[in-house]
Amino acid sequence: MARNAILSLTLALAAAAAGAQAPSAPAPERAAQLVRMVRQDCGSCHGMRLTGGLGPALTRQALAAKPPEYLAAVIIHGIPGTPMPPWSALLSGAEALWIAEQLASGFPEEMRSQTP
Numbered sequence: 495m496a497r498n499a500i501l502s503l504t505l506a507l508a509a510a511a512a513g514a515q516a517p518s519a520p521a522p523e524r525a526a527q528l529v530r531m532v533r534q535d536c537g538s539c540h541g542m543r544l545t546g547g548l549g550p551a552l553t554r555q556a557l558a559a560k561p562p563e564y565l566a567a568v569i570i571h572g573i574p575g576t577p578m579p580p581w582s583a584l585l586s587g588a589e590a591l592w593i594a595e596q597l598a599s600g601f602p603e604e605m606r607s608q609t610p
């Protein structure tokens with residue numbers, strides 16, 4: 495019984511890992527949600543093309559020198575005293591890091607949601 499439970503957990507983890515691009519990658523549906531959120535919510539300040547607006551550009555070029563861990567910390571905690579708000583109510587640390595990694599490597603376009 496216990497062995498079976500461990501086996502199916504291992505299989506579930508392996509299946510989750512197989513679809514992942516990076517160790518911190520969220521499930522595909524959540525990833526699509528996060529992409530939409532960044533394009534729309536973050537885009538309202540950082541520009542619809544993320545090339546800057548009220549907030550600075552979040553393009554690959556603009557962020558080249560900034561470590562993903564720093565960017566993730568900014569996303570989670572915001573920057574007090576500036577309009578950059580904290581996103582900890584909406585994002586886990588792993589999700590913030592995933593967004594940071596996507597920004598640093600050129601953020602993906604929104605995908606049309608695939609209905610099964």
Ligand code: HEC
Nearest residue numbers: 532535536539548549550565568569573576577578579581
């Ligand atoms: C209400 C406007 C606003 C929204 C919404 C917003 N930001 Fe910001 N963001 C800013 C401003 C303004 C700064 C620059 C703050 C400063 O240092 O003066 C900033 C800074 C940043 C930085 C640091 C950039 C750097 O070069 O150091 C990152 C990363 C960032 N934002 C990511 C995000 C992400 C991801 C989202 C969405 C989850 C988001 N922001 C939503 C206004 C916003």
